[in-house]
Amino acid sequence: MNQARGRRGARLGATVSVVVVLLVIGAVVITGIVAALRWGDAHIASGRCSAGGHWLEADQTANAALIVGTTLRRDLPARAGTIGIATAMQESRMRPIDYGDRDSLGMFQQRPSQGWGTPEQVQDPVYATETFFDHLVRVPDYTELEVTVAAQAVQRSAFPDAYAQHEDLARAFASALTGWSPAALTCxxxxxxxxxxxxxxxxxxxxxxxxxxxxxxxxxxxxxxxxxxxxxxxxxxxxxxxxxxxxxxxxxxxxxxxxxxxxxxxxxxxxxxxxxxxxxxxxxxxxxxxxxxx
Known part of the structure; x- marks a missing residue:
């Protein structure tokens, strides 16, 4: 009888220990999530922005502004902004992600092993954007090409037709950010x-x-x-x-x-x-x- 009670007590003690460990792990995970959310809040506000009936999250819109702003600074046509946004949306949802197919990284999923830059460089939205347009402007008559064709000439994607699904959104935001559609973009x-x-x-x-x-x-x-x-x-x-x-x-x-x-x-x-x-x-x-x- 005492032995049975001892075994039950041991099992109960083991169960309590497991529960305590799980609670500690859960607390650590939750703390990490909260810290990550607070870190994100410190760098960019939440919210949504629209242009021409299309919506983007706040962080995506700020990156769209960088992409189109780069075309304006470089005196490129508005079509370049449309191609840039459509490409970034397909490759990364227009975010500087730190993962991808093989060694692809960043907003445009550029591969360091293919000469696009170091891992740190291609994850920098400014560097990635400049490098994308460095390659796009070398594509003959890129402004006359379909968005999918122009994007594919730079990206060499395994899914070249996928860029088309973002063309309407890309055109709406590019038109607003180049001033062709006044008062069209709001957040x-x-x-x-x-x-x-x-x-x-x-x-x-x-x-x-x-x-x-x-x-x-x-x-x-x-x-x-x-x-x-x-x-x-x-x-x-x-x-x-x-x-x-x-x-x-x-x-x-x-x-x-x-x-x-x-x-x-x-x-x-x-x-x-x-x-x-x-x-x-x-x-x-x-x-x-x-x-x-x-």
Missing amino acids: DLDPVSHQDEEATESVAQEAATLLARDLGLEGQVTADLLRVDATSLPGADGDAGRAAWAVAAWAVATAPVTAVGTVQVADRAWHRGEEGWQEVPGEPVPAGTVRIGA
């Missing part, structure tokens, strides 16, 4: 509370840094406001109105990263936490100018 983002003047100024500074990286433009930061003269944007072909809308769309698309809260262009304004572009009474913003603030 649904939660409002941001800036605690003091220094915090609001840092938002304008962050936007100015990203503006130079993506579009190659220098803005003027005054207190909490970034003023941008968009007329020198190479890809706008001297069209001040289109250039301003391209910069304005870019500012909204990158707001999840910069924490920008308001964008003004012409007689319209986008405010974080509100729906779409609102008409602003009074004097419009001067042609070719964009105001970006916290």
